Each structure stands twice: as C-alpha cells, then as structure tokens.
Amino acid sequence: MQHGGMQTMFLKISDAIGPLPAMVFCAFASAKKTFYVPESYIPGHVLERLLGEDAFLGMIANFGGETIMAPGMRLDEVRNLGIVYTLTKRGLSAQEIESQTGLQYRNIKLLQQRIKSDRPLTELAAASLKPSSRLAINGQISGKTAVIDLTSKLATPML
Numbered sequence: 001m002q003h004g005g006m007q008t009m010f011l012k013i014s015d016a017i018g019p020l021p022a023m024v025f026c027a028f029a030s031a032k033k034t035f036y037v038p039e040s041y042i043p044g045h046v047l048e049r050l051l052g053e054d055a056f057l058g059m060i061a062n063f064g065g066e067t068i069m070a071p072g073m074r075l076d077e078v079r080n081l082g083i084v085y086t087l088t089k090r091g092l093s094a095q096e097i098e099s100q101t102g103l104q105y106r107n108i109k110l111l112q113q114r115i116k117s118d119r120p121l122t123e124l125a126a127a128s129l130k131p132s133s134r135l136a137i138n139g140q141i142s143g144k145t146a147v148i149d150l151t152s153k154l155a156t157p158m159l
Contacts, residue, residue: 010071016062021055029070039065084111 014022028050029035037059038045048056080103087097094108 007071009069010073012062013059013068013070017051017055017058021051021058023073023075025051025055025059026071026073027075030072030074033069033072034067035070036067037063037065080107081111081115084108085115088112088115 013025047059083101084097094105097108098105
C-alpha cells in the first residue's frame with residue numbers, strides 16, 4: 001500500500017475512534033503491520049485493553065471481521081524533541097541533557113538549533129520523522145485537532 005493509502009487508512013481509523021486512540025493503535029500495531037478486528041465484542045481483547053471500551057467498540061463497528069493494515073507510527077523523534085525542548089528551557093546544556101537522557105550530543109545540538117528557529121514545533125518534529133509517522137503530526141487529522149504531549153516521558157520530573 002502506498003503512503004497515500006496509509007494516510008487514508010489512518011483517517012478512517014481516526015474517524016472511527018478519534019485521533020489520539022488512532023495514533024495509539026497505529027503505534028502499537030506497527031510491529032505487526034496488519035491487525036484483525038473481531039466481529040463482536042470480546043471482553044479483555046487486546047484492543048479493548050489498549051484503546052478502552054469505547055474505541056474498541058468503534059473499531060468493531062467500523063472494521064469488525066476485517067484484517068486492516070495499520071500505518072506505521074513511531075513518535076520517538078517527537079518525544080526526543082519534547083525532552084530537549086523542556087530541558088533546554090530549564091537551562092540545561094546539551095552535555096547535561098546527554099548525561100540525563102542518553103540522547104546523542106550531536107542530535108541534541110541539532111534539535112536545539114531547530115527549536116531556536118521560528119518554525120512551529122510540530123513542523124520541526126515532522127521534519128525529523130520517517131514518512132510513515134508524519135501523517136499524524138501536522139495538528140489536524142480529518143478536521144479534528146490532535147494534541148500531542150511532547151513532554152510525557154521526561155528523564156526528570158516536571159518542576
């Protein structure tokens with residue numbers, strides 16, 4: 001399936017269950033590439049445990065009995081951008097960020113340079129992502145605004 005087809009599939013999933021559950025599903029399912037959605041509700045199914053009951057029911061209503069191809073989605077680069085942004089704003093140097101996070105110094109410096117620019121952070125994150133991840137980072141998904149918490153896995157707690 002071509003990239004455009006993957007974006008279309010993401011939009012279908014997003015329309016069925018919402019953008020954030022769709023992102024979670026795609027990130028989880030990218031390890032398998034295809035995922036079977038049961039025809040009817042099964043308590044404790046992995047999709048229910050992953051997405052919650054409402055989103056699981058949405059998947060069943062829209063894709064029940066189908067094996068769907070999940071667009072790959074890795075958000076590591078977005079998470080790293082959030083870490084570098086937050087720790088830089090706290091006054092940490094690139095060396096300090098490297099020692100606390102394990103990120104490579106060279107990558108930290110590159111992200112810091114990009115953060116200093118006037119470009120939107122979502123654009124910066126999208127520029128560093130693989131094409132299969134870009135489709136959910138632009139802030140708009142099928143008319144719905146997606147909010148991405150760029151600081152969810154910091155090496156140090158928020159002060």
